[in-house]
Amino acid sequence: MVQATPATPHFTGNWAGSAMGYDLSNDAAALDWFAHLTPAQLAQVEFDYPAGNGAWTDSKCAVARLSGSTLVMDQPCWTNVTDIAPFSQGSGGPPSMSTSQPPARIQGARGFLTSGQWFLDSSTDTLYDGCTYDPTPTATPAR
Numbered sequence: 001m002v003q004a005t006p007a008t009p010h011f012t013g014n015w016a017g018s019a020m021g022y023d024l025s026n027d028a029a030a031l032d033w034f035a036h037l038t039p040a041q042l043a044q045v046e047f048d049y050p051a052g053n054g055a056w057t058d059s060k061c062a063v064a065r066l067s068g069s070t071l072v073m074d075q076p077c078w079t080n081v082t083d084i085a086p087f088s089q090g091s092g093g094p095p096s097m098s099t100s101q102p103p104a105r106i107q108g109a110r111g112f113l114t115s116g117q118w119f120l121d122s123s124t125d126t127l128y129d130g131c132t133y134d135p136t137p138t139a140t141p142a143r
Contacts, residue, residue: 050104
C-alpha cells in the first residue's frame with residue numbers, strides 16, 4: 001500500500017488540531033497538496049497514528065474533506081480517538097490522543113507512490129504499482 005511520512009512531501013507538520021480535524025493554515029505545503037486532491041482522492045487518504053492512544057494501539061482515521069484551510073477528519077473516527085470518555089481511562093482503557101498529534105504516516109494517496117508500493121484507486125477501480133507508475137502529468141500508467 002502506498003504510504004509516506006508527512007516529511008516526504010515537505011509538510012512542516014505545524015497543524016493546529018481541533019474537534020473537526022487540522023487547521024493547515026500554518027503549513028503552506030500541506031494546504032496546497034491537499035487542496036489539489038479531488039473529493040474522491042481525499043476520501044481515500046487515511047492517517048496512521050501508531051501508539052496514538054497509548055502503547056499497543058495503532059489508530060487510523062480517514063480524511064473527510066478540505067474546508068477552507070481545515071482538513072476535516074472522518075467522524076466518528078476522529079472523536080473516537082481524540083475524545084475518549086474519561087471513565088474508560090479509569091478502567092484501564094486507552095487515553096485520548098491529542099487533536100494536535102500529527103500522523104506518523106499518510107496512506108492512500110497516489111502521489112506518494114514509489115517502487116515497491118501499490119495503490120488502488122477505488123473511484124476508478126484502477127490498480128497502480130510503483131514499478132510502472134510515472135507521476136509526471138503526461139505519463140500514462142502501464143497496465
